[in-house]
Amino acid sequence: SQQGEEDPQALSIQEGENATMNCSYKTSINNLQWYRQNSGRGLVHLILIRSNEREKHSGRLRVTLDTSKKSSSLLITASRAADTASYFCATVGSSNTGKLIFGQGTTLQVKP
Amino acid sequence: DGGITQSPKYLFRKEGQNVTLSCEQNLNHDAMYWYRQDPGQGLRLIYYSQIVNDFQKGDIAEGYSVSREKKESFPLTVTSAQKNPTAFYLCASSRRGMANEKLFFGSGTQLSVL
Numbered sequence: 001s002q003q004g005e006e007d008p009q010a011l012s013i014q015e016g017e018n019a020t021m022n023c024s025y026k027t028s029i030n031n032l033q034w035y036r037q038n039s040g041r042g043l044v045h046l047i048l049i050r051s052n053e054r055e056k057h058s059g060r061l062r063v064t065l066d067t068s069k070k071s072s073s074l075l076i077t078a079s080r081a082a083d084t085a086s087y088f089c090a091t092v093g094s095s096n097t098g099k100l101i102f103g104q105g106t107t108l109q110v111k112p
Numbered sequence: 113d114g115g116i117t118q119s120p121k122y123l124f125r126k127e128g129q130n131v132t133l134s135c136e137q138n139l140n141h142d143a144m145y146w147y148r149q150d151p152g153q154g155l156r157l158i159y160y161s162q163i164v165n166d167f168q169k170g171d172i173a174e175g176y177s178v179s180r181e182k183k184e185s186f187p188l189t190v191t192s193a194q195k196n197p198t199a200f201y202l203c204a205s206s207r208r209g210m211a212n213e214k215l216f217f218g219s220g221t222q223l224s225v226l
Contacts, residue, residue: 004154030212031212033214033215035215040200040220040222041219041220042116042118042202042204042217042218042219042220043155043202043204043215043217044217045214045215045216048212048214050212088154088155092212099157099160099170100145100157100215101157102147102154102155102156103154104152104153104154105153105154
């Protein structure tokens with residue numbers, strides 16, 4: 001069962017611009033995580049935000065969480081061609097025992 | 113060099129054949145997971161294990177089997193009962209099978225049907 005739904009499905013921007021991806025989920029969560037996947041590779045963890053946190057930063061990444069709207073956003077500032085990848089949100093339900101449920105992802109293309 | 117190793121990178125299955133995908137980790141993690149990814153889709157959980165000699169079904173376990181005889185190893189068998197096995201298979205691990213743990217992924221195995 002898919003918990004998170006990313007929006008948009010695909011995003012194309014120029015290098016130097018900011019990229020914003022959104023994730024909506026259905027049930028209450030313990031935490032929400034963002035992962036990155038380069039084509040044909042495994043996923044790499046980017047950031048984890050807990051349900052009692054509203055915003056978190058890591059380098060050029062900024063994640064927000066609005067539990068009242070059941071949504072999160074990932075902002076990549078000053079994007080680079082190397083940021084081209086698919087980005088997934090994943091949630092752990094508050095009633096879960098550690099199962100991470102992934103959304104379908106946003107494919108980001110950053111043009112040089 | 114710590115991490116998760118999946119092998120082979122590419123695997124072909126004939127009709128009616130069982131195939132086994134290997135996943136080994138040297139991170140000393142307790143929990144391990146198998147996900148399936150279809151083109152343009154997200155990941156779906158097949159099986160997971162939070163401790164040696166124990167595992168649970170995920171959302172799409174039918175046609176798959178696993179074992180967890182050693183902490184570092186979590187092989188996945190795709191049986192002949194899985195009628196649509198073509199997909200990208202990802203193995204992952206976490207320190208514990210708990211809610212606030214991040215996952216570490218292998219580089220995946222692409223399985224195709226001949």
